[in-house]
Amino acid sequence: MEPKCFLLIYLLVLQSLALLCASQDFDFFYFVQQWPGAYCDSDKNSCCYPTTGKPAADFSIHGLWPNYNDGSYPQNCDSNNPFDASKISDLISNMRKNWPSLSCPSNDGESFWSHEWEKHGTCSESVFDQHSYFETTLGLKQQANLLKALKAAGIEPDGSSYSLENIKDAIKEGSGYTPWIECNEDSSGNSQLYQVYLCLDKSGSNLIECPVFPKGKRCGSEIEFPNF
Numbered sequence: 001m002e003p004k005c006f007l008l009i010y011l012l013v014l015q016s017l018a019l020l021c022a023s024q025d026f027d028f029f030y031f032v033q034q035w036p037g038a039y040c041d042s043d044k045n046s047c048c049y050p051t052t053g054k055p056a057a058d059f060s061i062h063g064l065w066p067n068y069n070d071g072s073y074p075q076n077c078d079s080n081n082p083f084d085a086s087k088i089s090d091l092i093s094n095m096r097k098n099w100p101s102l103s104c105p106s107n108d109g110e111s112f113w114s115h116e117w118e119k120h121g122t123c124s125e126s127v128f129d130q131h132s133y134f135e136t137t138l139g140l141k142q143q144a145n146l147l148k149a150l151k152a153a154g155i156e157p158d159g160s161s162y163s164l165e166n167i168k169d170a171i172k173e174g175s176g177y178t179p180w181i182e183c184n185e186d187s188s189g190n191s192q193l194y195q196v197y198l199c200l201d202k203s204g205s206n207l208i209e210c211p212v213f214p215k216g217k218r219c220g221s222e223i224e225f226p227n228f
Contacts, residue, residue: 026066026074026123028211029200031140033059037157037228038194039102041186048104052096057157057228059146061099062195063116064137064204066123069211077123083114087130095134098141127204136204144198144207149174150225161222171196177207183219192224 036055040047049055067073085092101112113134121133128136147157153170155162164181171179175198182195194217199210 026202027069028067028202028208029124029204030063030065030067030210030214031137031144031198031200032062032065032195033141033144033146034062034195035059035157035193035226035228036100036102037226038184038186038192040228041192041226042184042194043187044184045102046104047102048106049102050096050100051106051108052100055100055102056097059141059196061137061141063120064124064133064140064200065120066202067212071212071215073120074123075119078125079118081122081125081130083110083117084130085110085113088113088134091131091134091138094138098138099134124204127202140200144175146171146174146196155225157225157227159224159227161224164219164221164223167193167223167225175207177209180210180213181219181223182214182216183223184217186224186226190224191220191222192226193219 036059037057039045065073088095095113096109099109099113101107101109103112117130117133121128121130124133150156150167150170152174153166155167155170168179168181177198180197181193182197183191184194186192197210197214199208200206201208
């Protein structure tokens with residue numbers, strides 16, 4: 001065999017091993033839910049309802065993301081395993097309800113799910129295939145019912161401002177674990193509740209206290225909970 005062929009095979013093997021290691025080498029997951037009212041009431045986002053209509057006034061799933069304890073994360077770990085909607089056909093109706101896309105133009109969500117799988121899900125292939133990745137994430141939303149926890153503490157999505165600490169305490173009371181809250185700003189520049197992060201162990205089975213919190217937009221001591 002020609003030396004060039006050996007070199008090519010060697011490089012391909014190294015690339016495959018690197019992808020395999022990346023898909024297995026992480027420390028925990030972030031499970032991220034977002035409030036659609038904050039997504040839509042922001043100058044930074046163009047908001048379009050899905051082709052199936054306006055979603056329910058509830059938190060929706062953003063994603064399940066493998067992460068490292070140093071705050072960095074793997075991404076795009078396996079280009080040979082692209083998103084395939086036929087593998088999750090039994091989950092589609094549930095995903096349209098609980099994992100909708102609000103990006104423009106109006107769409108059915110599949111491009112959003114494809115992005116989440118290919119950027120984040122492929123890095124968890126040591127734990128999940130495509131079906132179990134999405135099925136597990138849908139189950140987590142039911143386990144961590146954020147809106148129920150907030151309403152139980154008298155925190156309603158009515159445009160009022162609430163203490164950040166009270167919001168965190170309410171979610172911890174409901175889920176058992178400390179959340180990280182990400183805010184964005186509405187069109188008037190007011191800080192508002194945007195995304196909630198909870199953490200899971202690397203098996204994707206158990207909620208845990210977050211080893212490290214992300215570096216997204218921090219909140220003021222009082223934040224709005226916009227309606228939707």
